[in-house]
Amino acid sequence: MLESAEIGHKVPKQVYAREEPKLRELLLNAQFDLSQSGRGPLLLVISGVEGGGRGETANKLTEWMDPRHIHVVAFGARVPEEAARPRAWRYWRSLPPKGKIGILMNAWYNEAMLAHVQGKIDVDQVNTRVQAIREHEQMLTDEGFVLLKFWIHLSKAAQKQRLQELERDPTTAWRVTREDWKAYRIYNKAHELWECLLRETSTGVAPWHVVEGADGRYRYLTVGKILLESLRATLAPRPATPKHAITPPAPSVIDNVKLIRDLDLSKRLPVKAYDHELEKHQGKLATLTRHKRFAKRSLILVFEGVDAAGKGGAIRRVTGALDARQYVTVPVAAPTEEERAFPYLWRFWRNVPRYGGVTIFDRSWYGRVLVERVEGYCSVYDWMRAYDEINQFEEQLTRGNAVVVKFWLQISKAEQLRRFRARERSPFKRFKITADDWRNRKKWNAYEQAVCDMVDRTSTEIAPWTLVEAEDKYYARIKVLQTIADRVKRALAR
Amino acid sequence: MLESAEIGHKVPKQVYAREEPKLRELLLNAQFDLSQSGRGPLLLVISGVEGGGRGETANKLTEWMDPRHIHVVAFGARVPEEAARPRAWRYWRSLPPKGKIGILMNAWYNEAMLAHVQGKIDVDQVNTRVQAIREHEQMLTDEGFVLLKFWIHLSKAAQKQRLQELERDPTTAWRVTREDWKAYRIYNKAHELWECLLRETSTGVAPWHVVEGADGRYRYLTVGKILLESLRATLAPRPATPKHAITPPAPSVIDNVKLIRDLDLSKRLPVKAYDHELEKHQGKLATLTRHKRFAKRSLILVFEGVDAAGKGGAIRRVTGALDARQYVTVPVAAPTEEERAFPYLWRFWRNVPRYGGVTIFDRSWYGRVLVERVEGYCSVYDWMRAYDEINQFEEQLTRGNAVVVKFWLQISKAEQLRRFRARERSPFKRFKITADDWRNRKKWNAYEQAVCDMVDRTSTEIAPWTLVEAEDKYYARIKVLQTIADRVKRALAR
Numbered sequence: 002m003l004e005s006a007e008i009g010h011k012v013p014k015q016v017y018a019r020e021e022p023k024l025r026e027l028l029l030n031a032q033f034d035l036s037q038s039g040r041g042p043l044l045l046v047i048s049g050v051e052g053g054g055r056g057e058t059a060n061k062l063t064e065w066m067d068p069r070h071i072h073v074v075a076f077g078a079r080v081p082e083e084a085a086r087p088r089a090w091r092y093w094r095s096l097p098p099k100g101k102i103g104i105l106m107n108a109w110y111n112e113a114m115l116a117h118v119q120g121k122i123d124v125d126q127v128n129t130r131v132q133a134i135r136e137h138e139q140m141l142t143d144e145g146f147v148l149l150k151f152w153i154h155l156s157k158a159a160q161k162q163r164l165q166e167l168e169r170d171p172t173t174a175w176r177v178t179r180e181d182w183k184a185y186r187i188y189n190k191a192h193e194l195w196e197c198l199l200r201e202t203s204t205g206v207a208p209w210h211v212v213e214g215a216d217g218r219y220r221y222l223t224v225g226k227i228l229l230e231s232l233r234a235t236l237a238p239r240p241a242t243p244k245h246a247i248t249p250p251a252p253s254v255i256d257n258v259k260l261i262r263d264l265d266l267s268k269r270l271p272v273k274a275y276d277h278e279l280e281k282h283q284g285k286l287a288t289l290t291r292h293k294r295f296a297k298r299s300l301i302l303v304f305e306g307v308d309a310a311g312k313g314g315a316i317r318r319v320t321g322a323l324d325a326r327q328y329v330t331v332p333v334a335a336p337t338e339e340e341r342a343f344p345y346l347w348r349f350w351r352n353v354p355r356y357g358g359v360t361i362f363d364r365s366w367y368g369r370v371l372v373e374r375v376e377g378y379c380s381v382y383d384w385m386r387a388y389d390e391i392n393q394f395e396e397q398l399t400r401g402n403a404v405v406v407k408f409w410l411q412i413s414k415a416e417q418l419r420r421f422r423a424r425e426r427s428p429f430k431r432f433k434i435t436a437d438d439w440r441n442r443k444k445w446n447a448y449e450q451a452v453c454d455m456v457d458r459t460s461t462e463i464a465p466w467t468l469v470e471a472e473d474k475y476y477a478r479i480k481v482l483q484t485i486a487d488r489v490k491r492a493l494a495r
Numbered sequence: 496m497l498e499s500a501e502i503g504h505k506v507p508k509q510v511y512a513r514e515e516p517k518l519r520e521l522l523l524n525a526q527f528d529l530s531q532s533g534r535g536p537l538l539l540v541i542s543g544v545e546g547g548g549r550g551e552t553a554n555k556l557t558e559w560m561d562p563r564h565i566h567v568v569a570f571g572a573r574v575p576e577e578a579a580r581p582r583a584w585r586y587w588r589s590l591p592p593k594g595k596i597g598i599l600m601n602a603w604y605n606e607a608m609l610a611h612v613q614g615k616i617d618v619d620q621v622n623t624r625v626q627a628i629r630e631h632e633q634m635l636t637d638e639g640f641v642l643l644k645f646w647i648h649l650s651k652a653a654q655k656q657r658l659q660e661l662e663r664d665p666t667t668a669w670r671v672t673r674e675d676w677k678a679y680r681i682y683n684k685a686h687e688l689w690e691c692l693l694r695e696t697s698t699g700v701a702p703w704h705v706v707e708g709a710d711g712r713y714r715y716l717t718v719g720k721i722l723l724e725s726l727r728a729t730l731a732p733r734p735a736t737p738k739h740a741i742t743p744p745a746p747s748v749i750d751n752v753k754l755i756r757d758l759d760l761s762k763r764l765p766v767k768a769y770d771h772e773l774e775k776h777q778g779k780l781a782t783l784t785r786h787k788r789f790a791k792r793s794l795i796l797v798f799e800g801v802d803a804a805g806k807g808g809a810i811r812r813v814t815g816a817l818d819a820r821q822y823v824t825v826p827v828a829a830p831t832e833e834e835r836a837f838p839y840l841w842r843f844w845r846n847v848p849r850y851g852g853v854t855i856f857d858r859s860w861y862g863r864v865l866v867e868r869v870e871g872y873c874s875v876y877d878w879m880r881a882y883d884e885i886n887q888f889e890e891q892l893t894r895g896n897a898v899v900v901k902f903w904l905q906i907s908k909a910e911q912l913r914r915f916r917a918r919e920r921s922p923f924k925r926f927k928i929t930a931d932d933w934r935n936r937k938k939w940n941a942y943e944q945a946v947c948d949m950v951d952r953t954s955t956e957i958a959p960w961t962l963v964e965a966e967d968k969y970y971a972r973i974k975v976l977q978t979i980a981d982r983v984k985r986a987l988a989r
Contacts, residue, residue, distance in 0.1 A: 025922075033926065060815065063811075074823075077818075080849065081576060173774055173778070175778040175782055280664075280666030284666055313562065325550050325569035332562050339831075355576075432527065
């Protein structure tokens, strides 16, 4: 892939002088149309060889276009707030919203390459990262992103020449760093890795464009034209039929609602025992989350459940054991306008705790495969792909030292009715019961099916679901506390 | 102030059982009305004595009310991302938007107290912090915040009793930490400091409410009732006349537009010299921002200027010298809906760089005293108070190790016309010229007055304005680069 970018492409000065203003105008207009269309966003990944002109290229694009709608982010060694969270966190933070253009310098590529060159990860680990990159880029595309990946290339001779030229002039010598020469020395070794990485991550939805970097004019025009083409394709009218008109698959397990129907909802805890058990388990959790080894861990709790199953009460018993400085509770409702301009997992990434922290999600990303599925807020393709995306998300969290504990709180239909009625009678619980709740209740069976599919497809070894028999709230709260304490204890013991 | 909260207030069980449901209902309704009104927000500061029940009180309020519209944040020792930024940064991050209720545990109070008790800051430094707190709370109130500050108090005897009770029961013993007993031992010493701090920060806009903490029922009902009263006052209909109907003061300096009119706009730099000067000064800035001492500093650049004065071009010459990983450029336009729900400085605090970082504001918080003043987007009182608020803001940045460099780029009215016309003719600069620009041009004199007031009132020793003669763009760019390099150099030498 790289050889065609080592042959010395050049654009003469006059040609550039003629073409640049035209290209610039077209780019500006297309950028404006994009910002109005709400499509995209366009995400440019600019990676490549040291000294090839990656930075100059990004600067040129921002100079050509309206700086309010284009944003460049570069990644270096992880700063403390990044190092205390899963690796992908900083990339999620840097995604542009719909209608905009984002340029990520190196993005998620150089981290893996650098780690390999430095001998920190072996080939298998590189492959694991490559697989994760492919899945991530597939997800972005499914969420409407247009990915443009540029590899700015130089032959070894051209790299040497470039660095020497810069060094010779005392006013530009500062541009050459020790890192640049280090990169030059391992050129041959790295070349093989680049080839492999480019090949493995050149997918249908996100192919690489290899651009020779030696001649600035050639580089600018080439990148600019590809960008223009891509902007136009993004803005082109689309057929009215959805891109992915697929039918829902058969459930993976026949009669899989058994999972929920077989729960023994008669489980009870006597009130007398409750107070004692509560203090005991809160004490355990309190001790564990204040343990010095927890400072390198984080805890992510997911509470899902039937309406009125007692999520709020259970959450308060958990937070009662935590230091107020270490946790946040995130109530999840319909996404805001800002959140809708990003992939659906974005707002959850935003709330990923740092080491030593706890985030409690009162409802969560599982809305995608529950309410969004049942109410038809997203296409079948969208919620079907969500299972894998969610599993990948939770794997990334877990690899980033998080303990992920997920609860489904279940009550019977009769008990729900009783609680709804009681809420309507209570002056200060009325706000908890809305027309939505009654509507959801009518779809009890559809939700039951969705829940069972969800548990079936996303109960992984690293992040299993815990089904909680919540007919008796005391029993439920203790089971929740006990489960969390067990999971944290096991994680700290590792 | 504290003695009245050491006498043993109590609420009998039956009274509580009767009053709690009523209070809860009224609170819920008022909270709902607040969320609909877009007023506020309400900010509760809950501080006080260890073991007094601060955390329990916050939990009770979130249990009583709708958790979607109330949010608790607690502050401990600063984590790395907080420690690498000015002290106030984490408090700004935690402010609730309009319509919501925020609870800040300890907020900005305990940090100063702790530092003093530990002997890290003397009485004068405490006073400086107190002054900053008063100004900050005044600003919040002016921005629509309703501040409710609760000091949950215990007598020394009651504190001891509370800690002992908890320790005696093996299931609650974990709630008592070494810090609690440490706090008990310095009770007498701290008592004096509390009195002083409460007195000095009990202002008309933000008085303290001292609440005895020993009896939970008394504590909950007292805090709840004060909160309810405050919610009602916030929601009460308001007179149509603005709160602060004041007339603009006379300019502080007669004929102060001289400042700008006297600029020598004939200053030029020959094109031949430019390229060399550019590389030289970029090199200097590059070396400085890569210096190891810069890792404990940050750089904040503010670019303001007449329309078409060449801010964008100057900014690109600055970024050309910086490592792409260390800077962000923030183009400032009209605030978004989300941003309008916060005080006007909020969106700038959001972009304060960490140590080692650079933020470049293309337009800035000075919009408050420029466009907002001239166009009448805010009241006279609002832009008049902004001068002080901005000076305080920049002082906080500077104390947080930031170097703040502010530029005003000036061109003549004739040159502006020439550039506007040239932009209209250029296919790729057309987007830079809008009806707004022509409208602003008509208000040339009003802007000139606003600029001169701004420079006069906000050119401080720590963050002086640099007026840049920008008729010749080469001269302007070099002056900008040179000024930044000088300021950074001086900062690193200290």
